[in-house]
Amino acid sequence: MSVTYLGMPPFPQAAEVSVRDERLRRNLRHATHTIRDKRAGAVAELVDWAALRAAGAQIKDRTLRHLDHYLEQLEGAVTAAGGTVHWAADAREANEIVTRLVRETGEREVVKVKSMATQEIGLNEALERAGIAAYETDLAELIVQLGDDHPSHILVPAIHRNRGEIREIFRERMGRWGRPAPDGLTDAPAELAEAARLHLREKFLTAKVGISGANFMVAESGTLVVVESEGNGRMCLTLPETLISVVGIEKVVPTWQDLEVFLQLLPRSSTAERMNPYTSTWTGTTEEDGPRTFHLVLLDNGRSDTLADRVGRQTLRCIRCSACLNVCPVYERAGGHAYGSPYPGPIGAILTPQLDSMDTGLDTSLPYASSLCGACFEVCPVAIDIPEVLVHLRERVVQGGTATVRGQRTTVKPAKGHAAERAAMRAATWAFDHPRALRAGERLASRARRLVPRRLPGPGRAWTDTRDVPAVPPESFRDWWRRTRGPQGGPGSGGRGARPGDSDSDSDRNSGSGDSSANGNDKGDGDGPAGMVR
Amino acid sequence: MSGSGSRETVLARVRRALADVPRDERPEQVKVARDYLRVHGERTPRERAQLLAEHLADYRAHVHHCSPAALPRTVAGLLALRGSRSVVTPPGVPDAWVPEGMRHVRDSAALSPRELDAIGSVVTGCAVAVAETGTLVLDASEDQGRRRVTLVPDHHICVVRVPEQVVDSVPQALERLDPARPQTWISGPSATSDIELNRVEGVHGPRTLDVVLVTDDAAETESTEDSEGAEDSEGAAGNGAPPRG
Structure with missing residues (x-):
C-alpha cells in the first residue's frame, strides 16, 4: 500500500x-x-x-x-x-x-x-x-x-x-x-x-x-x-x-x-x-x-527501509514542524495537494518516496519538486539536509542501484522515462572528458542556436515537459576564455573579476602572471565541469 | 497478523538497516553536545515572576497578583466577574479558596464528562510555571486533579505560588517534573488559527484562563488586573488578532 x-x-x-x-x-x-x-x-x-x-x-x-x-x-x-x-x-x-x-x-x-x-x-x-x-x-x-x-x-x-x-x-x-x-x-x-x-x-x-x-x-x-x-x-x-x-x-x-x-x-x-x-x-x-x-x-511502514539508506536516514529526524513548507518557493506556488500524500513540501518530497520505495510515478517525480535552493535545510530545526537527500534520490531515480525495500536489499532499476536523461548525462560526462569533442559540439550549437526549439523532439521531449531549453549563447565560455585570455591563460591568472562584456579592456591584464598556467591545460579544464554534472 | 511476529520483523529490519553501526558502539558514544543554555538570561525572583506575567498575558491569559490572605477574595472576584454559579475543585484545593454560596463540586472519578460540562469554572493550583514561555504545568497532584477537570469547564483559575513554583526555562521545569505523572502544559487559553490564519481563542479547552500569582509581599488588598483584553467577553475574543497556531 x-x-x-x-x-x-x-x-x-x-x-x-x-x-x-x-x-x-x-x-x-x-x-x-x-x-x-x-x-x-x-x-x-x-x-x-x-x-x-x-x-x-x-x-x-x-x-x-x-x-x-x-x-x-x-x-x-x-x-x-x-x-x-x-x-x-x-x-x-x-x-x-x-x-x-x-x-x-x-x-x-x-x-x-x-x-x-x-x-x-x-x-x-x-x-x-x-x-x-x-x-x-x-x-x-x-x-x-x-x-x-x-x-x-x-x-x-x-x-x-x-x-x-x-x-x-x-x-x-x-x-x-x-x-x-x-x-x-x-x-x-x-x-x-x-x-x-x-x-x-x-x-x-x-x-x-x-x-x-x-x-x-x-x-x-x-x-x-x-x-x-x-x-x-x-x-x-x-x-x-x-x-x-x-x-x-x-x-x-x-x-x-x-x-x-x-x-x-x-x-x-x-x-x-x-x-x-x-x-x-x-x-x-x-x-x-x-x-x-x-x-x-x-x-514501521517504510521507516526501517529509510533507515537503511545512509544518506536518507536523516529524514527520520523530522519532527513534523512544517517550517520547510513555509519557506519553500515550490510549495508556495504548487500547494500541498500536488505532493499527493499527507506529507507536502520539501519534507514530503524526500519522505514520501522513501517510505514508498519509489513505488509510483508520483514518488519518482517528487525528488524533482525542488529548485535545490536550500531554504528548507536552513530552517529545519533538526538540520535535515533536504537538498542532499533530494539529489541522492534523483540519483536513485535516474541510475537505480541498491536500496532496501520492505527489509530486503534490492537492486532497483532506473525509473521509467529517465532513459533519455541518463543517455544525455552519459554523453555529457564523455564530452566533458574529451575537450576537443566538447569544443566542437559547443561551436556547432552556437552556430545553430536559432534553430533550437523551445521543446525538444523525440526522447528529449519528456525532459522539456517541465523545463525550458536553455538559451544557447553566441559564443561558448571556453571560446570566450581562449579568445580573451589566450590559450595559456587559466583560472587564477589575473582575470578573476572579468565579465564577458569587459573582455576587450581586460585582455592585456593577463600578461602579468603566468604562474598558474598549468591549470590551462586540457586535463584541468575537464575536471571542473565534469564535477558539476552531478 | 499482529503480535510477536511483526515485532521480530520490525526489529530485524531495523537491525539490518543499521549494519553500518559498529557492533560495539553504545548509544552514549554517539555525541550529543548539550552546550545550549539552561536559562536565557539571569533574573531575580521578582523579574522572573514579572516575565511570567508578561508572557502569560501575551497569550491572552488574564494575570492577577495577590497575597495569600487575599486569595479567597481574589478568586471570588474572578468567579463573580465571570458569572459562574458552580465551581469544581480537585481534592487538594482548600475549601477557603471557594466563596460561600457557590455550588462547590469536589472532583471524583464518579463525576462524568457531561456533569463536568455543566460546571462553570474550575480552580486549581499548579506544579510549576515557566517564565520564558509563559507556561503552567499541571501534574495531577492533589491540588491540580485529574486532567479533565481543567479541560471541560469553560473557565480555569490557576493559582501559582511565587516565587517557589516559578522557574525560568523549559529545561528547569522538566528537571522538577516526574514523567510517571500525567501532565498538562498550558500556555494561554486554547486557540486556533485554522481559518485563514485568524486567531480565535477557545475551541475546546477553557476559553478563559485566569492566573493568580500569589506572593507574600503582594498588597493585601484587591487583585490587580495585568492583562490587556481582560474586558473581552468570551467568544468574541481574538477576532482580527494576529494569527497563532
Missing part, C-alpha cells in the same frame, strides 16, 4: 493545475509568509538556537543509530506502566490492529487527534470499511473531513479553504455527522470555531475510544507526548475509556531530559510560539485519570 493517495498524477501534472489556481496561491502566499516571518521572530528570541538545533539533530541521530535498543526500552517501559504495545510492519497491519482493538471495545465510533501517521496509513478509510466512524476533531481536519478533501499543509491542513467555503461545508455537512451548524451561521472565524466547538463537544462527551499519534515517545520512561493548540487533543487523550496511539518508530527519544531540546525547537519552528497552548504527556495508564486502557501501535 502506497503512502501517496490513490490515482495521484506525478508532481508536475498536479502542480500544473494548482499553480493556475489564483485563490490557492493567494492563500498560500499569505499563510507561508505570515508564519515564516513570525517564526523568524520566535527563533531570534533564543540566542542559543544553533546549539539547540545541533543538539536536536544529535539526539535524533543517537536514537536512530540505536533504534532497536530504544524501541525495546520503550516497549518495556510502556508495558510496565500498564500499556500494551503492538508492532506493525506496514500500513495494512497497523489498520488491522487498530480495527481489531476498536471492535473489541464494541464501539462503532472513535474520536481522533490530528495525526500524520494515521493519515499516512489511511486509517479513517480502513475503519470506515469496517463500519467504524472516525471523527477528526482538529478544526482544520474537521473542515477537510467534512469537505471530503485532502489536507494541504502539515500544520494548517485546510489552508486552501477560505471562510466562505468553510461556512458552506459546515452548513451542508455537519448535520450528517452529528449536531448541525447553528442557524444563521456567518463566515466570521470566531463563529465558525464556535460551531465546531458545539458540534464536537457532543462527540467528546460520549466518545469511548480515542485515537492519536504522538510527537515524542520517551524510551526511558515510556512517556508519550502530544503537542497541540485547540484542546481537542486533550479531549481525546483524557475523556475516552480506551486510547489507541499509532506512532512511527522514529518518534522515540532516549530520555525525559531530551524533551528540553524538542519542546523548545518544535513550537517556535512550527507555530512561531514560545510554547503551544497545550502539551499532554502520559505514561501508560493512571488510576482514575484518563483512559483505563492504552494501546501503542509502533509503525
